[in-house]
Amino acid sequence: MKLYCLSNDPNKPCHILTFKEITIMLDCGLSMQSVLNFLPLSFVASNKLLNLPFWTPQNVSEPELEGELRENCDRVFIDSPPEFCPPLDKLIDFAQVDIILISNYLCMMALPFITEGTGFQGRIYATEPTLQIGRLLLEELVLNIEQCPKANFANQWKNFVHKLPYPLSDSFKPKSWKRIYNMSNVNASLSRIQMVGYNEKLDVYGALQVIPASSGYCLGSSNWVISSDHEKIVYLSGSSTLTTHPKPMDHHALKNADVLIMTDLTQTPISNPDGMLGVLCVVVGLTLRGGGNVLIPCYPTGVVYDLFECLSVKMQELGVSNCPMFFISPVADMSLAYSNILAEWLSSVKQNKVYVPDEPFPHGLLVKNSKLKHFKHIYSEGFSTDFQEPCVVFCGHPSCRFGDVVQFIELWGNNPRNCIVFTEPDFDYIDALAPYQPLQMKVAHCAIDTSLNFTQANKLIKDLKPSTLVVPECYTVPPVSAPNLTELVIENNPDRTLIPYKWGEVINLPLKRKQAQVFVEREIAQKIVPVEIKPGISLSSLTGTLKVKDNVHNMESLEKIKDPNYQANIQYEWGSLNVTEFLQKLSQDGITDAKVEPSGSGVMIHLQDEDALIQIEENCTHVLCNSDEKLRMRLRNMLMHCLKKF
Amino acid sequence: MPEIKITPLGAGQDVGRSCILLSMGGKNIMLDCGMHMGYNDERRFPDFSFICPEGPITPYIDCVIISHFHLDHCGALPYMSEMVGYSGPIYMTHPTKAIAPILLEDMRKVSVERKGDQNFFTSQMIKECMKKVIAVTLHQSVMVDNDLEIKAYYAGHVLGAAMFWIRVGSQSVVYTGDYNMTPDRHLGAAWIDKCRPDLLISESTYATTIRDSKRCRERDFLKKVHECIDRGGKVLIPVFALGRAQELCILLETYWERMNLKAPVYFAVGLTEKANNYYKMFITWTNQKIRKTFVQRNMFDFKHIKPFDRQYIDNPGPMVVFATPGMLHAGLSLHIFKKWSSNESNMVILPGFCVQGTVGHKILNGARKIEFEGRQIIEVKMSVEYMSFSAHADAKGIMQLIQYCEPRNVMLVHGEPAKMEFLKGKIKQEFNLECFNPANGETCVINTPVRIPIDVSLPLLKAEAKKFSALPSESKRQRVLHGVLLMKDNSTCLMDVDEACKEAGITRHVIRFTSTVHVNDPGPAMATAHKLHLLIKDRLPMWSVTFTDGSISLESVLVKVEGDDEEQKSVFVSWTNQDEGLGSYILGLLNSMSN
Numbered sequence A: 001m002k003l004y005c006l007s008n009d010p011n012k013p014c015h016i017l018t019f020k021e022i023t024i025m026l027d028c029g030l031s032m033q034s035v036l037n038f039l040p041l042s043f044v045a046s047n048k049l050l051n052l053p054f055w056t057p058q059n060v061s062e063p064e065l066e067g068e069l070r071e072n073c074d075r076v077f078i079d080s081p082p083e084f085c086p087p088l089d090k091l092i093d094f095a096q097v098d099i100i101l102i103s104n105y106l107c108m109m110a111l112p113f114i115t116e117g118t119g120f121q122g123r124i125y126a127t128e129p130t131l132q133i134g135r136l137l138l139e140e141l142v143l144n145i146e147q148c149p150k151a152n153f154a155n156q157w158k159n160f161v162h163k164l165p166y167p168l169s170d171s172f173k174p175k176s177w178k179r180i181y182n183m184s185n186v187n188a189s190l191s192r193i194q195m196v197g198y199n200e201k202l203d204v205y206g207a208l209q210v211i212p213a214s215s216g217y218c219l220g221s222s223n224w225v226i227s228s229d230h231e232k233i234v235y236l237s238g239s240s241t242l243t244t245h246p247k248p249m250d251h252h253a254l255k256n257a258d259v260l261i262m263t264d265l266t267q268t269p270i271s272n273p274d275g276m277l278g279v280l281c282v283v284v285g286l287t288l289r290g291g292g293n294v295l296i297p298c299y300p301t302g303v304v305y306d307l308f309e310c311l312s313v314k315m316q317e318l319g320v321s322n323c324p325m326f327f328i329s330p331v332a333d334m335s336l337a338y339s340n341i342l343a344e345w346l347s348s349v350k351q352n353k354v355y356v357p358d359e360p361f362p363h364g365l366l367v368k369n370s371k372l373k374h375f376k377h378i379y380s381e382g383f384s385t386d387f388q389e390p391c392v393v394f395c396g397h398p399s400c401r402f403g404d405v406v407q408f409i410e411l412w413g414n415n416p417r418n419c420i421v422f423t424e425p426d427f428d429y430i431d432a433l434a435p436y437q438p439l440q441m442k443v444a445h446c447a448i449d450t451s452l453n454f455t456q457a458n459k460l461i462k463d464l465k466p467s468t469l470v471v472p473e474c475y476t477v478p479p480v481s482a483p484n485l486t487e488l489v490i491e492n493n494p495d496r497t498l499i500p501y502k503w504g505e506v507i508n509l510p511l512k513r514k515q516a517q518v519f520v521e522r523e524i525a526q527k528i529v530p531v532e533i534k535p536g537i538s539l540s541s542l543t544g545t546l547k548v549k550d551n552v553h554n555m556e557s558l559e560k561i562k563d564p565n566y567q568a569n570i571q572y573e574w575g576s577l578n579v580t581e582f583l584q585k586l587s588q589d590g591i592t593d594a595k596v597e598p599s600g601s602g603v604m605i606h607l608q609d610e611d612a613l614i615q616i617e618e619n620c621t622h623v624l625c626n627s628d629e630k631l632r633m634r635l636r637n638m639l640m641h642c643l644k645k646f
Numbered sequence B: 001m002p003e004i005k006i007t008p009l010g011a012g013q014d015v016g017r018s019c020i021l022l023s024m025g026g027k028n029i030m031l032d033c034g035m036h037m038g039y040n041d042e043r044r045f046p047d048f049s050f051i052c053p054e055g056p057i058t059p060y061i062d063c064v065i066i067s068h069f070h071l072d073h074c075g076a077l078p079y080m081s082e083m084v085g086y087s088g089p090i091y092m093t094h095p096t097k098a099i100a101p102i103l104l105e106d107m108r109k110v111s112v113e114r115k116g117d118q119n120f121f122t123s124q125m126i127k128e129c130m131k132k133v134i135a136v137t138l139h140q141s142v143m144v145d146n147d148l149e150i151k152a153y154y155a156g157h158v159l160g161a162a163m164f165w166i167r168v169g170s171q172s173v174v175y176t177g178d179y180n181m182t183p184d185r186h187l188g189a190a191w192i193d194k195c196r197p198d199l200l201i202s203e204s205t206y207a208t209t210i211r212d213s214k215r216c217r218e219r220d221f222l223k224k225v226h227e228c229i230d231r232g233g234k235v236l237i238p239v240f241a242l243g244r245a246q247e248l249c250i251l252l253e254t255y256w257e258r259m260n261l262k263a264p265v266y267f268a269v270g271l272t273e274k275a276n277n278y279y280k281m282f283i284t285w286t287n288q289k290i291r292k293t294f295v296q297r298n299m300f301d302f303k304h305i306k307p308f309d310r311q312y313i314d315n316p317g318p319m320v321v322f323a324t325p326g327m328l329h330a331g332l333s334l335h336i337f338k339k340w341s342s343n344e345s346n347m348v349i350l351p352g353f354c355v356q357g358t359v360g361h362k363i364l365n366g367a368r369k370i371e372f373e374g375r376q377i378i379e380v381k382m383s384v385e386y387m388s389f390s391a392h393a394d395a396k397g398i399m400q401l402i403q404y405c406e407p408r409n410v411m412l413v414h415g416e417p418a419k420m421e422f423l424k425g426k427i428k429q430e431f432n433l434e435c436f437n438p439a440n441g442e443t444c445v446i447n448t449p450v451r452i453p454i455d456v457s458l459p460l461l462k463a464e465a466k467k468f469s470a471l472p473s474e475s476k477r478q479r480v481l482h483g484v485l486l487m488k489d490n491s492t493c494l495m496d497v498d499e500a501c502k503e504a505g506i507t508r509h510v511i512r513f514t515s516t517v518h519v520n521d522p523g524p525a526m527a528t529a530h531k532l533h534l535l536i537k538d539r540l541p542m543w544s545v546t547f548t549d550g551s552i553s554l555e556s557v558l559v560k561v562e563g564d565d566e567e568q569k570s571v572f573v574s575w576t577n578q579d580e581g582l583g584s585y586i587l588g589l590l591n592s593m594s595n
Helices: A033-039 A111-117 A128-146 A156-164 A184-189 A273-287 A303-317 A332-339 A350-355 A363-368 A405-412 A427-437 A454-464 A520-529 A577-587 A629-642 B077-085 B094-114 B125-131 B214-230 B244-259 B273-281 B288-293 B310-315 B329-341 B359-365 B395-405 B417-431 B458-470 B497-504 B524-540 B576-592
Strands: A003-007 A015-019 A022-026 A069-072 A075-078 A099-102 A123-125 A191-194 A202-204 A208-214 A221-227 A232-236 A259-262 A293-298 A324-330 A372-375 A390-397 A418-420 A442-445 A468-472 A497-501 A507-508 A515-519 A531-534 A536-550 A552-557 A593-597 A602-608 A612-616 A620-626 B003-010 B019-024 B028-029 B061-063 B091-095 B133-136 B141-143 B146-156 B161-170 B170-173 B199-203 B234-238 B265-268 B306-308 B320-321 B345-349 B370-371 B377-379 B382-385 B409-413 B434-436 B442-447 B450-457 B479-488 B491-495 B510-520 B546-548 B552-553 B555-562 B569-574
Touching: A003 A128, A015 A232, A022 A515, A033 A363, A033 A427, A075 A427, A099 A208, A099 B003, A111 A128, A123 A208, A128 A184, A128 A191, A128 A332, A208 B019, A259 A454, A273 A293, A273 A418, A273 A442, A293 A405, A303 A324, A303 A363, A303 B141, A324 A332, A332 A363, A332 A372, A372 B094, A390 A405, A405 A427, A405 B382, A418 A427, A427 A442, A427 A620, A427 B555, A468 B524, A497 B434, A515 A520, A515 A536, A515 B310, A520 A552, A536 B497, A552 A629, A552 B146, A577 A593, A577 A602, A612 A629, A612 B244, A629 B329, A629 B576, B003 B199, B019 B170, B019 B320, B028 B161, B061 B146, B077 B094, B077 B125, B125 B133, B199 B395, B214 B234, B214 B244, B214 B345, B234 B329, B244 B265, B244 B273, B244 B320, B288 B329, B310 B329, B320 B329, B345 B359, B359 B370, B359 B382, B395 B417, B417 B434, B434 B442, B450 B458, B450 B479, B450 B510, B458 B479, B458 B491, B479 B497, B491 B497, B510 B576, B524 B546, B524 B552, B524 B555, B524 B569, B555 B576, B569 B576
Parallel strands: A022 A099, A099 A123, A123 A191, A232 A259, A259 A468, A293 A390, A293 A418, A324 A372, A324 A390, A418 A442, A468 A497, A515 A552, A620 B510, B028 B061, B061 B091, B091 B133, B170 B199, B199 B409, B234 B320, B234 B345, B265 B306, B265 B320, B345 B382, B409 B434, B450 B491
Antiparallel strands: A003 A015, A003 A507, A015 A022, A069 A075, A202 A208, A208 A221, A221 A232, A515 B450, A531 A536, A536 A552, A536 B479, A593 A602, A602 A612, A612 A620, B003 B019, B003 B442, B019 B028, B141 B146, B146 B161, B161 B170, B370 B377, B479 B491, B510 B569, B546 B552, B552 B555, B555 B569
16 A cells, blocks of 8 residues: 655645555645745736836846746745646556545645546545535636736746745746646536545445545535455544534544544644634724724635624624625625535534524625625626725635735725735735735734644544554644744654655555455355364365455355366365374274384385375375275275364 | 345335335334325324334334425324334434424324314424434435444435435345436436345335326416416415425426416415525535526525415406415415305315315315305305326336346335236336335245355465466356365454464364376377376366476376386376365376276
């Protein structure tokens, strides 16, 4: 069994697991850190961005590099449509992938890169919310980028990475970066997904069984249990033990695995989500009361559902409920609608509402009461009439490189009464805002990440008791942001093997298959005659025809075979032969001329009249004779009488 | 032989009161718990005394599974759980869990408050009963206990309807409940994978219909409504809050849209908006088309259908009104009926079954004069229509389902005996499957093959695979697995004999025989050996015979030729005791040559 690591971002994982000749891709995350190196895409010409000075490295007079890079506040950006770093394609041919398992909608953004134009023919498994909401995220990404076409496509800078300033100089594999896929790739890729339910047993070519188990992280998020007759591998991706809107995490299914692969732990190991939510509410309250606007760059799904619910209550308490919340995304309407029809994937509190019947989330009501207004874009019909300040705006993208957030930063950036609040943990907020500097608006960082922190992860591991634990290498050392906090690691423990891995590595997992399973027909089972060899240990020989279909082994009665040379009831002799007893048997049978001579470590019995030799040793007996079958059969019977059999 | 026992308490050669007892592998499962709408006495509920003559049935039933919310499938549930006594788990899908209690409450009101039934369950009992319900999601594998597993499949029919696959050990059964195999206006088609159950228990309502006539019935319905509207008449459709009401609303809504009709359609159902909300929230259970377009337009947000107000009753001109309750026994629907019945251009359409004693039942049986309390007599001049809109699989659909899941046996329930016989014949003829249709209270026993899973050591399997692939490809010989079963500390594993001896801590004693045959064959020994090789290969074509360095071997049998250039050659045949059959056969072969 092997594990290939194709992504350098443990929060946007992509692995390949090979086991029993099946190739499984575990998640298909797309690292988007690369986009921070690009200038924001604005669909109204932005004077500020257009007038940034060009930048060229010293001592380079490459004319082709001209116009590719611009500078702002000592940072250099690429003036080009953003590019993304897809999973590594050098280690494995994607045409050979049999199945792809998607854990949650945030771990599937690279799917079109893997499945389209690569010869991929396998199946993709994901839950219904993962597919439906994942589709919204993919569509939003494509639409946000496509609505701001750029004339030039910068490529030359990749040849001078070593001469570029930090952080561009640190770019991860820039030559492998790709432009975003298009909508037809998205549709083609998603049409390959087969929807699955929690605890649905999926058969993979008869060789493996795959089961998704609720992971509690977001709507439809799952962990995966991959098992054969005797082996159990658990793949744990984005999981949460906190109580938010999704169905709680299912621990039970993950217990006692031979191998536990654990990834996608929290990106905010130091802060706790509840505290952050509290800060957020305070910031929103203060800003609105001071007449300022709040801008929240976010994904169009996930924690925002909780934020709508929580903020509407808080704003009421703080007396600013007359300020509206705007939710702007090309998929805002879809996101709100879907979240309210996926009751079966929600926490029991939310689920029970549909039995009343009430909508599980209050945002339907908030929309009805005009507390929450949603638009596809800021230029959508009706937005300018409905828009009123001060307000709270939720819009994408959290990287601040595309989407309507770009316009809002331009609009509100110069007013210190406004505030931008970062709630998504995926991007560093300083990097996200770098191209817009200098800014007057306040900046608050309240990243809310509900996925497992190190304390929760270590506790979970203790509970799940895996034999082998496989984690990204970065989880075995304290985080870069807090090198002194040595408790922020996955603990090593003598009870289990800990195997770290990193990008581009192929590691052998210590899972040696020793046993498989066969199904035995009743007729055969009835013939089993256990012989007790020692107290508690019995043996019985067993023979049958073997039928293998879809990797399932069945054993049927041998009687159906016509060939008489088959022996259905083979027995084995064991132990040593008592020579005296054998000689007695010989003489009882009328053979009295046996001459016994020592030979090697045993004895040799010579039957002169019969012209036969019997060589007896501790563990074997050899009968040599001419073609007299009667004699041989007599000797055989006597020998078998003197030996123990099973 | 292990067996599966099935006893229908209802729906055996009958429609209504579905309740089937299933026993296998020591587990007892109740499939559906319906009531019979045609009876007023104790026959309306299944005869639970069959399970145990007195007292609660909890000790005898491991779980109850409800296929969908129609009352002939869940109507007896509170009676069974709260009055007979059952505290075990009850499984149903989420939409069924949401909608069933409302229909139960509606029915309870009719029975108790209108008909004055005694010994009926109370509202509180419905609530208590629903607390025992565990909601399941499609395809989710649910372990009821360590041995009993169930899984739901989409059945179409009504919102949330499911077929259930039930497994104990190696035995399995599929129970369809009611299903339809063609997608309809708001639901998708039933689907199941090749799960190869030992038994498929299928409904057979339309066992003799070749094409589901639902479309025709719908057309008929729309035509009648349209004609009535055209002549300026008013149409009353008495319905219950959930289920058919929504189906008919979709039907009329799309028809009104298509035909550009202007006559108003009103919805005056007890829960009105709330009822449709159930459908809105469980939109994932509807068909592909509705699911795809629900954000732009939720199918259950009706454009042409408006809420009703009592003062509209006397409005002039045509209109269509949906009103509760469905059997015209009380409330608004009865009130409207009284107002409109005397006008012959008006019409009442009853889309569901009406129990005895209700006005609905009377007019369906042709009563043209209805007497009410206080000697009030109403003459029925309006036209009266009855239409059933349930979606069921037709004969073709049932055959299709059999093809999908490949059962070993089929059982037909929920149908009329004569129609069942016809379908039974067809199933036997087409699939060569055993087909049963027990009557209520009749127990059916089905034998199932056993497959016992045992562990096998991987080296043994791999050695066999290697040996098999080494066989001549033209040989159609069956694969043979041979090994020794080691039984130790509750574990059983099949392995190679040497491995087993090692594990057991004993040493084998190998007996080998070597016999010499003298054969007259001039020429070099190698040539003789070659001839023998060909002979053995010819006689034992199904075995893998190898020839190296002048010796022939197959399995443990070894044949060697000695005596260079002499006329007479000594041929040694040697084998271990385990290959006695093969060794002695070859020896015999050589002996016959030398003679």
